[in-house]
Amino acid sequence: xxxxxxxxxFLSIQEGxxxxxxxxxxxxxxxxxxxxxxxxxxPVLLVTVVTGGEVKKLKRLTFQFGDARKDSSxxxxxxxxxxxxxxxxxxxxxxxxxxxxxxxxxLTVIP
Amino acid sequence: DxxxxxxxxxxxxxxxxxxxxxxxxxxxxxxxxxxxxTLGQGPEFLTYFQNEAxxxxxxxxxxxxxxxxxxxxxxxxEIQRTExxxxxxxxxxxxxxxxxxxxQYFGPGTRLTVL
Numbered sequence: 602x603x604x605x606x607x608x609x610x611f612l613s614i615q616e617g618x619x620x621x622x623x624x625x626x627x628x629x630x631x632x633x634x635x636x637x638x639x640x641x642x643x644p645v646l647l648v649t650v651v652t653g654g655e656v657k658k659l660k661r662l663t664f665q666f667g668d669a670r671k672d673s674s675x676x677x678x679x680x681x682x683x684x685x686x687x688x689x690x691x692x693x694x695x696x697x698x699x700x701x702x703x704x705x706x707x708l709t710v711i712p
Numbered sequence: 713d714x715x716x717x718x719x720x721x722x723x724x725x726x727x728x729x730x731x732x733x734x735x736x737x738x739x740x741x742x743x744x745x746x747x748x749x750t751l752g753q754g755p756e757f758l759t760y761f762q763n764e765a766x767x768x769x770x771x772x773x774x775x776x777x778x779x780x781x782x783x784x785x786x787x788x789x790e791i792q793r794t795e796x797x798x799x800x801x802x803x804x805x806x807x808x809x810x811x812x813x814x815x816q817y818f819g820p821g822t823r824l825t826v827l
Contacts, residue, residue, distance in 0.1 A: 605754075607754075632814070634815065634816070636818075641820075641821075641823070642820050642821065643716070643718075643803050643805075643818030643819050643820050643821045644755070644803075644818045645818070646815060646816070646817065646818075649815050689754050689755075691754075691755075691816075693814060698743070698760060698762075698767070698768065698814060699757050699760070699768055699770075700745070700757060700816065701757070702747075702754030702755045702756070702757075703754050704753065704754055705752070705753065705754045707752075
């Protein structure tokens with residue numbers, strides 16, 4: 602069962618535009634990770650957030666963990682064609698070591 | 713550090729055949745995870761090991777699936793009597809348990825096609 606819902610599911614934007622991807626759940630997670638995946642490859646870790654309300658920046662990418670540790674967002678500024686890919690959030694359950702992945706957001710940045 | 717490797721990268725088999733996949737984790741990582749991913753979906757957890765012990769298994773892991781990590785290093789995932797519904801990308805990830813966040817690093821995956 603997927604406990605994390607991502608929106609939008611698909612996003613196609615022009616180079617230079619900004620975008621935000623959302624990851625929502627009714628469950629609390631002890632940590633949350635964002636990955637980017639290219640076709641035919643495994644997911645590549647972008648960031649891990651742990652503390653409620655935490656904000657992390659990675660160049661043009663800004664990640665935020667919700668205060669209640671149930672949701673997260675990824676904001677990309679001035680998107681580039683190299684940002685194209687499937688963006689996945691994954692939450693670590695508050696008990697055990699199982700990770701739950703979101704449904705994914707497929708981003709296409711048009712040059 | 714060569715990262716997580718998986719073999720083979722692609723496997724095509726006929727329905728009813730058995731297949732086995734291998735995962736070699738990052739050398740110092742003691743946790744190893746298996747996931748299944750179908751097109752357009754996020755990865756679904758199958759099972760995980762800490763060292764050689766299999767600690768959690770998903771309900772998705774039917775009795776046709778078995779995973780081993782005999783020496784706490786590489787792992788194998790075997791699917792017996794494959795069905796067309798088993799067609800998917802099988803991903804392996806590893807992590808280090810003393811890392812509070814248990815950050816997982818993924819391999820490139822094995823793409824299984826069952827005809």
